[in-house]
Amino acid sequence: MTFTQKHLLGIEPLHPVEITTILDLAEDYVALNRSAEKHASVLDGMTQINMFFEASTRTQASFELAGKRLGADVMSMAMAQTSLKKGETLIDTALTLNAMHPDLLVVRHPHSGAVNLLAEKVTCAVLNAGDGRHEHPTQALLDALTIRRKKGRLHRLTVAICGDIAHSRVARSNLILLGKMENRVRLVGPPTLMPAQVGTFGVEVFDDMRAGLEGADVVMMLRLQRERMDGAFVPSEREYFHRYGLDAEKLAYAKDDAIVMHPGPMNRGVEIDGAIADDINRSVIQEQVEMGVAVRMACMDLLARNLRSSRERARLREVTDG
Amino acid sequence: MLWFHNARLIDPETGTDHVGTLLVRDGAIAERDGPCPDGAQAIDAGGKCLAPGIVDLGVQVGEPGAQHKESLRTAGLAAARGGVTTIIMRPDTSPAIDTPEVLEYVTRRAQARTPVNIRAMAALTRGREGREMAEIGLLLDAGAVAFGDGERVLRDTRVFARAMAYARGLGALIVGHPQDAGLSAGACATTGKFASLKGLPAVSPMAERMGLDRDLGLVEMTRARYHADQITCARALPALERAKQNGLDVTAGISIHHLTLNEFDVGDYRTFFKLTPPLRGEDDRRAVVEAVREGLIDIICSMHSPQDEESKRLPFEEAAPGAVGLETLLPAAMRLHHSEGLGLPQIWRALALNPARRLGLASGRLGEGAPADLVLFDPETPFVLDRFSLLSKSKNTPFDEARMQGRVLATYVAGRQVYPRGADDA
Numbered sequence: 227m228t229f230t231q232k233h234l235l236g237i238e239p240l241h242p243v244e245i246t247t248i249l250d251l252a253e254d255y256v257a258l259n260r261s262a263e264k265h266a267s268v269l270d271g272m273t274q275i276n277m278f279f280e281a282s283t284r285t286q287a288s289f290e291l292a293g294k295r296l297g298a299d300v301m302s303m304a305m306a307q308t309s310l311k312k313g314e315t316l317i318d319t320a321l322t323l324n325a326m327h328p329d330l331l332v333v334r335h336p337h338s339g340a341v342n343l344l345a346e347k348v349t350c351a352v353l354n355a356g357d358g359r360h361e362h363p364t365q366a367l368l369d370a371l372t373i374r375r376k377k378g379r380l381h382r383l384t385v386a387i388c389g390d391i392a393h394s395r396v397a398r399s400n401l402i403l404l405g406k407m408e409n410r411v412r413l414v415g416p417p418t419l420m421p422a423q424v425g426t427f428g429v430e431v432f433d434d435m436r437a438g439l440e441g442a443d444v445v446m447m448l449r450l451q452r453e454r455m456d457g458a459f460v461p462s463e464r465e466y467f468h469r470y471g472l473d474a475e476k477l478a479y480a481k482d483d484a485i486v487m488h489p490g491p492m493n494r495g496v497e498i499d500g501a502i503a504d505d506i507n508r509s510v511i512q513e514q515v516e517m518g519v520a521v522r523m524a525c526m527d528l529l530a531r532n533l534r535s536s537r538e539r540a541r542l543r544e545v546t547d548g
Numbered sequence: 549m550l551w552f553h554n555a556r557l558i559d560p561e562t563g564t565d566h567v568g569t570l571l572v573r574d575g576a577i578a579e580r581d582g583p584c585p586d587g588a589q590a591i592d593a594g595g596k597c598l599a600p601g602i603v604d605l606g607v608q609v610g611e612p613g614a615q616h617k618e619s620l621r622t623a624g625l626a627a628a629r630g631g632v633t634t635i636i637m638r639p640d641t642s643p644a645i646d647t648p649e650v651l652e653y654v655t656r657r658a659q660a661r662t663p664v665n666i667r668a669m670a671a672l673t674r675g676r677e678g679r680e681m682a683e684i685g686l687l688l689d690a691g692a693v694a695f696g697d698g699e700r701v702l703r704d705t706r707v708f709a710r711a712m713a714y715a716r717g718l719g720a721l722i723v724g725h726p727q728d729a730g731l732s733a734g735a736c737a738t739t740g741k742f743a744s745l746k747g748l749p750a751v752s753p754m755a756e757r758m759g760l761d762r763d764l765g766l767v768e769m770t771r772a773r774y775h776a777d778q779i780t781c782a783r784a785l786p787a788l789e790r791a792k793q794n795g796l797d798v799t800a801g802i803s804i805h806h807l808t809l810n811e812f813d814v815g816d817y818r819t820f821f822k823l824t825p826p827l828r829g830e831d832d833r834r835a836v837v838e839a840v841r842e843g844l845i846d847i848i849c850s851m852h853s854p855q856d857e858e859s860k861r862l863p864f865e866e867a868a869p870g871a872v873g874l875e876t877l878l879p880a881a882m883r884l885h886h887s888e889g890l891g892l893p894q895i896w897r898a899l900a901l902n903p904a905r906r907l908g909l910a911s912g913r914l915g916e917g918a919p920a921d922l923v924l925f926d927p928e929t930p931f932v933l934d935r936f937s938l939l940s941k942s943k944n945t946p947f948d949e950a951r952m953q954g955r956v957l958a959t960y961v962a963g964r965q966v967y968p969r970g971a972d973d974a
Contacts, residue, residue: 238745317861337863338747339817358865360747395747402745421744422752 229528232536233345233352236361237402245403249371249380252517252524256371259295259520268527269298272329276302277319278355279335284490284515285355285364289332292522298330316340317347324348329533330526333357351529353522356395365489366399368521370407372514373444376485381408386438386480388414389448389470389497390459392421396489397448401429414438415470418459419450435470439479447472447488447498463496473499477508485510549573550963551584555593555924559914560600560896570598572920575962579916593924596957599896600912601633601921602877603903605694605801606669606723606777607852608870609635610941611657612650613642618854618941620654623874624662626940628967630875631923631956632850633664634911636903639671640698646671646682648690655691663966664959665921667907669694669723672711678702681711688720693907696723696777699824701759703729705766712772721773721906726759726784727825736865737826742811748864753781753832756825760784764791764798773797775906779845780806781828782835789844799906800844803851804880805871807837809946819860819867820946823851837888840898847906848898850877854942872940876947882927882954892927920963929955 228247231239258266274293278286286302293300305319314322316335323331324347331352333341338358345352356362374380385404391397391413404411411429413420424431432438439445450466460466472486486502486509494500503509550572557568557580571579571588584590604627610617627635637654639645645654645668658666670692674680684695695715702708702724715722735751737743743750760776764787767774779788779800791798805823810830814821821827828836839845853870860867873880881899884890904912911921935948959967 315858315861316863335863337865339865340863342817343861343863358747358863359749392744398745398747422739422750423741423744426741427744 229532231529232532234363234525234529235342235345235352235354237363237366237399237406238361240406242406245367245370245406248367248521248524248528249374251527252367252371252520255520255523256517259516264295265297266295267297269293269296269530272298272530273327274298274300274330274332274526275323275328276300276332277305277323277334278303279305279333279340280356281306282334282355284518285334288515288518289355289522292519292526293330295519296523296526298526316344320344320347324350329530351533353525353529359393359395359398361399362395363399364518364522364525365396366403367525368514368517369400369446369487369489370403371517371521372487372510373485376510377443382410383443384410384412384441385444385446386412386414386442387446387448388435388438388472390419390450390454391415391424391448392419393451393454394448400446401427405429412438412442416460435476436479439476442480442484445472445477445480445484445486447486449489449491449493450497452493467496471495471497471499472502474502477502484508487511487514490515549585549588550920551588551590552593552598553584553590554595555598556595557914558597558599558892558896560893560901561913561915563893565892567595570914572960572963575920575964577914577916577918577920580914596924596926597892598922598924599892600900600914600918601923601959601961602631602899603634603636603907603909603912604632604852604874604877605636605847605849605903605907606638607635607850607874608638608640608854610854611641612654616941617856619661620658620666621661622939622941623852624658624664624666626872626874626938627662627664628959629939629956631878631925631959632874633921633923633959633961634904634909635662635664635666636693636907637666637668638698639669639676639696644671644676645669646674646676648683648686651687651690651692664961667691667693667909669696671695672697672722673702673707676700678704678707681707681714684711684715684720685718688718693909694721694723694775696725699725701725701727701729705762709766709770712766712770712774716770716772719773721775723775723777724763726756726763726776726779728755728758731755731758732825735826736822736869737814738811738828740811740829742814746814746817751826753783753828756781757784757787760787764796767791767796767798771797776800778802778806778825778851779839780825780836781832785835785839785844792844799846799902801847801849802836802840802845804848804873804877805851805946807833807840807848808880808883813946817864819862819864820871820944820948822864822867822869823871824869837884840884841888841890841894843897846898846902848881848895849903850874854940855944856942860944870944871946872938872942872944874940875938876933876945876952878923878925878956879952879954880947882952885927886953920960922960923956924958925954925956927954929953931955
């Protein structure tokens, strides 16, 4: 067994071998998802609960589909509208759900570390579907799978991550993963959108997008939230697009076969030009969505295996002790 | 009469640490290194340390307003056990200690409920809202030892300047919380790689220096007596040093937590390590330890801030800041002795002598005539802290399960033993 985690809380705790294990298994699920059957039974009898304390469409749909295709009973709860409004604490909500004996808990929360906190209190496997500005591990894994399939490898690539790095959990998970797999990571964006002391991260930092894209194999764009564009972090939408929006002219600085990625949802005309996003020779944005389902299936499969074997060990202990 | 013998007398005033005897008569220290007079109760200290009781500047007590977190009674018990003989209460109660009536209420209740001395810091502005100054003169007459708005930054410099000028006329001490309000808004960590990778909103240590610079500017303008409650980073130290060299009446404090812990202790979002200001990097921690050694930072306190479980069992950003410290102040301070090489008299200057002097109290000394507020302790005894063994009503200590050294054996207030309590008055 080359995957030993109990939860998937972030990329940071993963060993490179574990990352490779997830991606290898995900390849199998890509094939399954493209077949007519689209069904496996590895999660038969298991219950998956999706708790999204923050609105999400694609991630939630992706997790839901992944669970269903593996045979789990899936329930999705839009927590943003429910119990927290009634004053219940995160831990109480978690304990309530835990009492229903779920096997997999998929959680998104607006605060960094909230998913770690929750994982301490429940007995099932927890998957982080994004916590505050901290991590979004399945996004980084699906990006890694996309890159590996397009580039044929996941090492010694030059990857430029562009845009709002400071507020992005996608950027954090990606830069950790790409670093662990020994790639050259560049961060491109205005200083107001860079994390503090970014110089100590072991990455290259660029204020000028053209210089940052020079010779890149992969161009990863990030979403810039509209409320950050009204003079708070950048002066205006049009100034941002002018300096950091990905268009054909800027993309020309990257390698000829560079791929363009975006975690979605896109702001066309803000961080990415519509024509680039739709260019099937460069943009792999649709493929990222496809890989998302496969990667999430792989993660849940591996966590379920570990959960089953830990339960089996506990049962055996009970038998021998009793 | 009590006569201690075979005791290591830790005297911060003379900077000495030697074995001797100490006679207590009528609640005060009567004689050093003399023989046992007739009728005195002889106490063999067994070679352990006898030092002035700790004067803890800046203790939050939940009474009135949050008795479920800490009452005057539990704070007093915790203090006695921690070797703290004088608690300086912070004004951040509900209602705030901003009128002589509230101050009198608190003082009266404290006298009946706590075995140690309790003095109060009063709010500098009404309701600690930073708009109108509180009745500084009346509060001073009612016994307030200092004035400040707790951890709330007074944003309006005009209000602050006037309050300082007014306080100066009365000789009142102002306690400021140096921090730039704009930069620190919403922050719960110190900027750096750790906070960035954990995705926590962070504030630069520069915000503390900017806050201090501003306050010192006002002090220079008004010549007020000023104490910065917590100076926790290297960047703020030169400004402090300059102010002292220029003859301003300025002192600075720091919590024991900022001297013994750093940002990495937060680890996996452990909310007991969420403090105000947030824990700093190791470079800053070492710089402030040096500043205590040199005397640039004058006062060490616990910044005792009780929080119940509900306030802490939350995602890090939402959790309430603060940590209890009355009972762990002494053993944590022993880390400065054992690991950083600070002498015991040096540590006691910051724990007892300096705060007492700054507040105009007679305690904090071992000299003849000083009140017999004493702590008898063993700096060596190792133990592992169990937070549920604390007497504080709230158990939010960052030292839970930590290996510590140094235990209080007995605490005396005005010559009366308050810890451990005899079976008769337990």
